Amino acid sequence: MKKILSCIKIKCFKYIRYMAAVSVLMIISLSQASCSNKTESPTQTASSSQANMSDTDLTEKKDVFLIDTDNAGDDGTDTLQVSDMSVKKKVPEQSFADVDETVYITADSVNIRKGASTSAPVLKKADKGAKFQRTGKNSEWSRIIVDGETAFVVTRYLTEEALQTTEGSKDQGGSSAQYASGAQIKLDPSWKYAGNSKINSGYAVLYKAENNRKDITVCVNAGHGTKGGSSVKTLCHPDGTAKVTGGTTAEGAVKTVAVSTGMTFNDGTSEAAVTLKMAKALKTELLSRGYDVLMIRESDDVQLDNIARTVIANNTSSCHIALHWDSTGGDKGAFYMGVPDVASYRQMEPVASTWEKHEALGKSLIQGLKNTGTRIFGDGRLPMDLTQTSYSTIASIDIELGDKASDHSDATINTLAKGLADGVGIYFGK
Numbered sequence: 001m002k003k004i005l006s007c008i009k010i011k012c013f014k015y016i017r018y019m020a021a022v023s024v025l026m027i028i029s030l031s032q033a034s035c036s037n038k039t040e041s042p043t044q045t046a047s048s049s050q051a052n053m054s055d056t057d058l059t060e061k062k063d064v065f066l067i068d069t070d071n072a073g074d075d076g077t078d079t080l081q082v083s084d085m086s087v088k089k090k091v092p093e094q095s096f097a098d099v100d101e102t103v104y105i106t107a108d109s110v111n112i113r114k115g116a117s118t119s120a121p122v123l124k125k126a127d128k129g130a131k132f133q134r135t136g137k138n139s140e141w142s143r144i145i146v147d148g149e150t151a152f153v154v155t156r157y158l159t160e161e162a163l164q165t166t167e168g169s170k171d172q173g174g175s176s177a178q179y180a181s182g183a184q185i186k187l188d189p190s191w192k193y194a195g196n197s198k199i200n201s202g203y204a205v206l207y208k209a210e211n212n213r214k215d216i217t218v219c220v221n222a223g224h225g226t227k228g229g230s231s232v233k234t235l236c237h238p239d240g241t242a243k244v245t246g247g248t249t250a251e252g253a254v255k256t257v258a259v260s261t262g263m264t265f266n267d268g269t270s271e272a273a274v275t276l277k278m279a280k281a282l283k284t285e286l287l288s289r290g291y292d293v294l295m296i297r298e299s300d301d302v303q304l305d306n307i308a309r310t311v312i313a314n315n316t317s318s319c320h321i322a323l324h325w326d327s328t329g330g331d332k333g334a335f336y337m338g339v340p341d342v343a344s345y346r347q348m349e350p351v352a353s354t355w356e357k358h359e360a361l362g363k364s365l366i367q368g369l370k371n372t373g374t375r376i377f378g379d380g381r382l383p384m385d386l387t388q389t390s391y392s393t394i395a396s397i398d399i400e401l402g403d404k405a406s407d408h409s410d411a412t413i414n415t416l417a418k419g420l421a422d423g424v425g426i427y428f429g430k
């Protein structure tokens with residue numbers, strides 16, 4: 001009988017541990033429970049085993065099984081989980097390996113904290129796909145920048161890969177939500193890479209759609225049109241490395257003109273005048289379809305170099321489309337400047353985190369143009385290492401809508417605007 005009793009005690013003890021592990025509430029309820037709840041326990045001896053379950057036992061069990069809802073709560077689910085007394089341990093000083101990379105949240109409602117500990121105050125919660133700059137990491141915690149402040153998040157809820165969202169990429173870029181329609185947006189010196197810009201006294205203007213709002217902001221960048229832009233040089237790449245392909249600036253160069261002058265059409269019209277006309281037509285088309293539009297340039301001159309244009313777009317827009325015509329003279333058709341398939345280039349940030357979005361946007365625009373009957377050059381893609389691409393943290397493309405010999409009548413421009421707007425719709429799944 002003694003043997004049976006001790007066996008039952010062990011079983012009951014195991015049961016208590018199990019139940020304690022499920023939840024604190026269950027532990028409390030256990031104070032009234034008996035082994036008779038357990039089907040494999042002989043009912044005859046149930047009451048005697050209950051006698052062994054003193055208040056002291058329960059208190060001890062509670063101490064052992066501190067439940068750290070917070071730890072689990074960092075994935076936002078707030079599921080109860082047992083954490084082996086981790087709460088009782090003093091949090092050791094965290095050391096971080098310095099990094100500089102874009103990361104994305106992999107779960108919903110993840111806690112962003114003021115310190116690298118689950119006991120640190122929660123600054124805010126972030127949802128799946130939210131993008132942050134990571135400045136340090138260790139196996140448990142990552143140091144990130146949130147609204148200009150240092151904050152911390154559990155490393156396992158971060159990925160360096162941009163997440164594919166079912167609604168397209170509208171929430172992956174910057175946001176213009178804080179600005180009113182008509183807002184003049186200057187380069188904010190605190191924005192990433194803003195310090196690399198040399199010409200930035202001008203501003204872009206935001207226009208918000210009145211009807212059928214999509215809450216997607218398209219940056220429309222009329223290529224060229226910066227007085228003095230070709231006598232100033234800026235770094236080709238944010239990290240100071242050399243260009244990997246030749247173009248207006250040769251391969252191997254570290255610096256390039258801040259904004260080039262652009263070509264002149266065979267009929268004597270400047271490229272900058274045509275890109276401006278194109279930008280205005282595209283703005284009208286996009287607004288009518290419910291897109292907000294950030295206009296980089298609305299007259300002959302805007303004092304924003306290619307880096308300033310790109311950084312403003314990064315921080316306010318969902319995608320960035322720079323309008324150009326190529327300097328060849330064969331009326332060869334439209335194409336986008338693809339991201340060169342050069343390992344060092346595709347591994348360089350922010351290209352590494354963004355290049356697939358550039359390619360997807362470029363393909364979508366070409367598809368949209370093709371659908372309107374626009375002539376396409378080859379497969380519609382020519383890889384080129386551009387300042388715009390090198391600094392873009394959102395889907396961003398330089399599209400060449402033709403060349404020196406191409407027609408740029410109002411009718412053609414309007415057709416191109418429809419094709420580009422269709423392409424934006426393809427990209428965002430609208």
Ligand SMILES: [Zn+2]
Binds near residue numbers: 223262263323
């Ligand atoms: Zn151009």
